[in-house]
Amino acid sequence: MVARGSGLGLTNHQTIVLLGPASCFILWQQRSILRERPTLLLVAAVSFFAGLLPYAYIPWASAHHPTYNWGNVSSISDLIDVIRRRTYGSSHLVSVPGYTGGSVIARIIALLASFGLTTLLFIAVGLIAAYRQARPYFWFGLVGFLLAGPFFVWITNLNLATAPSALFVLQRFFLLPQVILAPFVAFGFLWIANLIGRYWRRTVVNTSLIVTAMTAVSITLRVAMDYGRIDQSRNFIERRFTEDVWRTVESGSILIARGDIAFALMYFQKVEHIGADTELVL
Known part of the structure; x- marks a missing residue:
């Protein structure tokens, strides 16, 4: 299951490879079991490559000439270029002038x-x-976080000072290090709850209820503080902007677009049939 999930994760974004060293550490910790049951490695390898099957969809979809054909994949080399993110630069998050450089410390603070x-x-x-109770998992989580978190934001080379949207681009990649550290929050909850139970033996409230209450309070506070800021349910800026663009384009003209707004223009033209008499060039 983990191997297949890793393969599927790789088809979503290549940052999943940053968990490789931590995963290898766990395999090394369990090497005695793997020696006794070598077929486990074979099953894991097959499961991993099965998880990569979504990549096989790309050439098939490209051959059917979709509305938007990223990379125009028509050969193995084209597919490899898509997998390697050659458009953006394989070793960089972005390659747009003005977005690169800046302070590494600022990116780590944002993380x-x-x-x-x-x-x-x-x-x-x-x-x-975790270090006291589950040391192998402690090292797995710590190494995984350091690579998927601080190391990744370092190599992104995004300039948060000069490019206002750079932080927006970077924040979506915070999910992986957040997921890696999430179990340690549970370790912390349980440790504090056990500590309370140890020194407050006469309480009628058991540890499970303490943990549940702490979790509920934490979630409630986080939602109360952040939901209003991140709620975008009434944000129609892109829709209204796109509608304004199509309303001002003369019939029979050619509209050249690039960047994220191009996808909104394409959606309106192909799905809502607005601007159907205009040639949209992406």
Whole structure:
């Protein structure tokens, strides 16, 4: 299951490879089991490559000439270029002038700020608890986070100071390090709950209820503080902008577009049939 999930993750984005060293560490920890049951490695390898099957869809879809054909894949080399993100630069997140450079510290601070102070405190406690109780998992999580988090934001080379949208681009990649550290929040909750139960033996409230209450309070506070800021249900800026563009384009003209707005223009033309008499060039 993990191997297949890793393959599927790789078809979504290549950053999943940053978990490779941490995964290899776990395999090394379990090497005695793998020696006794070598077929497990074969099954894992088959499952991993099965997870890569979505890549096989790309040439098939490209051959059917979709509305938007990313990379125009017609050969193995074209497919490899798509997998390698050659359009963006295989070793960079973006290659647009003005987006590169800037402070590494600023990017790392943005990563840590995405967790929130309360979550960071529980993660810190959870790391201590995991080191004491589940040391192999502690090293797996720590190595995985350091590579998928600080190391990744370092190699992205995004300039948060000169490019206003750079932070928006970078934030979507915070999900992987957040998922990696999420179990340590649980370690922290349990450690604190057990500590309370140990020194407050006369309480009628058991540890499970304490953990549940702490979790509920934490989630409620986070939602209360952040939901209003991130709620985009009433954000129609892109739709209205796109509608305005199509209304001002003369019938029979040629409209050349690039960037993210091009996808909105294409959607309106192909799905809602607005601007159907205009030639849209992407």
